[in-house]
Amino acid sequence: MPVTTADKRATFRNLHGSGCFILPNPYDVGSARALQHLGFKALASTSAGFAWTIGKADNHVSLDDVCDHLTALCAAVDLPVNADFEGGFAREPEQVGANVARAVKTGVAGLSIEDSTGDSARPLYESALAIERIRAARKAIDAIDSGVLLTGRCEGYLVGQADLAMVIDRLTAYAAAGADCLYAPGIKTREDIAAIVKAVHPKPVNLLIGASGLSQAEAADLGVRRISVGGSLARSAWAGFMKAAREMAEQGTFTELANGYPGGELNKMFR
Template identity: 80%
Template sequence: MPVTTKDKRATFRKLHESGCFVIPNPYDVGSAKALQHMGFKALASTSAGFAWTIGKADNRVTLEDVLTHLTALCAAVDLPVNADFEGGFAHEPEKVAANVARAVKTGVAGLSIEDSTGDAARPLYERSEAIARIKAARGAIDADNSGVLLTGRCEGFLVGRADLDLVIDRLKAYSDAGADCLYAPGIRTPEQIAAVVRAVHPKPVNLLQGWPGVSVAEATELGVRRISIGGSLARAAWGGFMRAAREIAEKGTFNEFGHAQPGGELNKMFS
């Protein structure tokens, strides 16, 4: 029986009710299908990973690029897909709402809205403005009873504002504004993670793991509900590509191909 968008959204919400799950980030249809094949329960897009596939830097893709990409990911797998929707591709709350409404139509089960501005002189939106943007996203999601799960992100640790009190204050405000899940990319220590989990309880927390560190078991003990990995799988893939290409360019040898995934196995997986 075909898995419907409604089914995916219900499954995604259920996953946030208890336990801890990893939501890996594919960067194209092939990597999404591979992750489904490996047994993951849900997926999330990655703005950086996708951008690199079309030869752009992170935060340089267009709204139309992302909507097309999300539509393709959602159609390719039977798993719920959470959208890395950056800052909503707009500054004004009403424009964020309009763009979120379009994202909902792609079939995503969830999406996140960031509070970073992209302006080094003012890296975060003012608190009241950031809250208004979350409220606008909430309103757009609820307008057609879509059931899409909204994640509110505070980017403080990624933009040079590594102030845990500031981050927690904002996450609590985003929760009050309608965010279903809270996310502070860049926190790393068990103490930081536990503090965020306590502060927004009972709302679930997403933890970014893009480096060696806290394991799934340890994150579970700290109360984390969801773990995403951002562009890290894409970086790992690019690492293998660059090592092999550099070896050919600089040495004229092909030893790195010995580490490549066998083509037969890939064909079998995608058949």
């Protein structure tokens, strides 16, 4: 039987009920299908990884770009897709809500809203405004009755404000405003991770692995419910590409091409 959008959303919500699952981040349709082939239960988009595929820097893509990308990902796989929806592509709560409603129509099973401004002088939205932005996203989702899972993100650690108390205050406020899952990318120590998990309990916590360096089992022991990897898979793919391309450009040799994944295997996977 075909997997419906409603099925994907129900599956995604159920995954957050217990245990700890990996939510890898594809950057295009091919990588999404490869991750489904490998047996993952759900996927998440990556703002950086997607931006690089269209020749742009992270946080420099348009709302149209992202919604087209999300539509393509959701149509390409039978798995739930969580959207890295950056800061909602707007400052004011009302417009954040309108943009979230548009994202829901792409077929996503979840989406995240972060509190970073992109302004180095004031890297985080003022707390009251950040909370209202989450509340607006929640209202937009509930108005559609979509079952989409909302993740509230505090970017403090990524913008040089590694203040655990502040991050916890924001995450607990985002939970109260309607976030179903909480996320503070950049947290690294076991103590900080455990403190956040405890503070927002019973709501689930997403952990960015690559920053923490923990294994899935170690994260699960700390109470983490889901693990994402951000742009790491995209960067890994670019690493191989750039290494081979640099060899050709600088040395005129082609030895790195021998390290490519077998074309026959790729054809089998995508057949």
